[in-house]
Amino acid sequence: MIKIKDVTVAYKDKKVLDKLTLTAEKGEIIGLVAPNGTGKTTLFKVMSNYLKPNSGVVIFNNKFEYKTEKDELSIRKQLVTFPDQDDLFEELTGVDHMNLYGNMWKGTTKHVPSIIEKLKMTSYVKKKVRTYSLGMRQRLCFAMMMAADTPVMLMDEVMNGLDIANVVLISDCLIQMKKEEKLIFVASHLLENLDLYADRVLYLKDGVIIHQQSLVDSTKDYIKMELKPDEYKQLLTDYKFPDDHLYIANHLFCIPLVHMDIEEKTEWIERLLVYKGKELKIGPLGTVENYEKYYLEV
Numbered sequence: 652m653i654k655i656k657d658v659t660v661a662y663k664d665k666k667v668l669d670k671l672t673l674t675a676e677k678g679e680i681i682g683l684v685a686p687n688g689t690g691k692t693t694l695f696k697v698m699s700n701y702l703k704p705n706s707g708v709v710i711f712n713n714k715f716e717y718k719t720e721k722d723e724l725s726i727r728k729q730l731v732t733f734p735d736q737d738d739l740f741e742e743l744t745g746v747d748h749m750n751l752y753g754n755m756w757k758g759t760t761k762h763v764p765s766i767i768e769k770l771k772m773t774s775y776v777k778k779k780v781r782t783y784s785l786g787m788r789q790r791l792c793f794a795m796m797m798a799a800d801t802p803v804m805l806m807d808e809v810m811n812g813l814d815i816a817n818v819v820l821i822s823d824c825l826i827q828m829k830k831e832e833k834l835i836f837v838a839s840h841l842l843e844n845l846d847l848y849a850d851r852v853l854y855l856k857d858g859v860i861i862h863q864q865s866l867v868d869s870t871k872d873y874i875k876m877e878l879k880p881d882e883y884k885q886l887l888t889d890y891k892f893p894d895d896h897l898y899i900a901n902h903l904f905c906i907p908l909v910h911m912d913i914e915e916k917t918e919w920i921e922r923l924l925v926y927k928g929k930e931l932k933i934g935p936l937g938t939v940e941n942y943e944k945y946y947l948e949v
Contacts, residue, residue: 658707669858678832682845682852731799745776756799785812842938873905900943
């Protein structure tokens, strides 16, 4: 478990994190979503002690903080961060890198062959990294984290440079790692992908968490349809809307179903079905829709 308590990071007059507080449990994947420059990477640096906050603390398992060297060593054994491709050793092989991480964190490399097989790396993993494509390097970085096999993992843009097949492959691995009770943070721009494996998604803005989206027990469903601004304005003229309806980023109309009876739901569906050729959906807001709601409103 990790507790982030009142963490503030400021550069001159700008607060990148502002008294941010968060609790995360084992067996949980937490997505972090925000435009560039809004604190995702800074939060990861604070959690891994690469950056000291101006104030606040990060607590591991209710007893370890970054106070003493002994505590820091205890935390280091529990946490690994996603490697930067620029930090890979060009003259070493993929196996060399995985063995390095396995020995440093887990204390063994016996599990490395199974990771190679699971990630379908057999054809190139014994070649030097300088021969790797962008996607192969990214898969290696993920394999190194699997080799470390720590209870806590911080992944920044884990899907960067991967084709669809490898995105699916990594997603499946993340789901399995969650079943093994890993606590995983994933910062990603592949928003729809987060919906597949994250338990919740945090939205950062102005240094704080402005919204926390549960993907496990979401109970607020909407009728959703793409509408042009003039179509939306016409609906506003013709009908009375619930106060909590949404028109997201000037294109997505959402009517909440939570307080409607069957008759009201049917009426709204019939009203929207007059827009021929448009797809009507029913369900909770996804990560893409929430991103547009909080960052792209016009």
